[in-house]
Amino acid sequence: MRAGEAPREWERLLEWWEQQRAALRAVFDRGPGAPTRLPFSSYPPVVASWARRQAHEAAIHRVDAELALGVETVTFDPAFAADGIDELLMLLVHRRSGWSEFSADGTVLVHAEDAGRLWSVRLAPGSAPQLAEEPFEPDVTIEGSADAVYRAVWRRPSEAKITGEVALLEPLAAP
Template identity: 30%
Template structure:
């Protein structure tokens, strides 16, 4: 996605998170156990401040986090202001320390903060049983790619302690994620060393998967992040899950390891 589009989505989801949080900070967040909406908002504010400091300093800030007595929404606002200020001073390709060795650029953080904010505004909406704001298909499709390629595939090589048990227990099933109508596909397979995530298309011949998960970009993103809707407030296209139940359970375990 282009920089301007990602920043547009980031702004919209920041404002939506702020709006929904205004309904009450004490509500429990089912998708983030032990957190209230206030904890959620404070977390996002601190993430914004952290990434602003990473860019300002050119390295990971240490010590972190700073002590603050700010109210959660005030902290969120300050963090968003600091983050977008740092983005405005830099080009996409400018150097920035990140956790992805192959991408040490400002653009990485623009994408990551847009996706981070989307997921957490969904958390706030679920906490308050609020009608969800629309999720743009292009942002959702980018998020599906990010969670599979970076959080599961790359993450399994970096956060080895989180993946150690899931990889040890995995049977090596191949699960295929199919995005419609764009016809984009990824195959996910656990090996003893890491999770192999492969983007495929119709020109590539691959073994038949043990299981498939098919849906629209928005439905897939929510399923992969375990942010399914509240059925009383949120009706969207369903996910179609077919194949070996053990393969689906294995995929879910790998997703939890990468996104916890």
């Protein structure tokens, strides 16, 4: 058996699983600023980055599961939802390759009203989106509660209001 490979026998699998869980718990117990190896080069290599990534991964998949079950979906706290918007726009979108394939040229304003957060993004053909530092008149706007905008940028059903050139949102799609 290779290192890290799970055994096939049930009893050995349970023991292996418990060892993996204990090792993960030990990493998290070192604290949020402790260094760790991450598969995401755009994130700071610390435990908090891993926890952040997994929190948003689990949150979006929870929404997917609840939608599939046809039950009312969870409503996320404005601070958490705003962090998920920030993670997508500032970190995940930039990991995408093949920017030369995109021809979007314009500006996007993302506004999570109850969180008091704005993201101003400039799109240029063949380039990764850039956070705009100066004010602009947007070509497309996504606005609403942080929860609604979080769902919208992650392409889940949402009550966020989207106005303007919707095609400009394609380069910002969740990977």
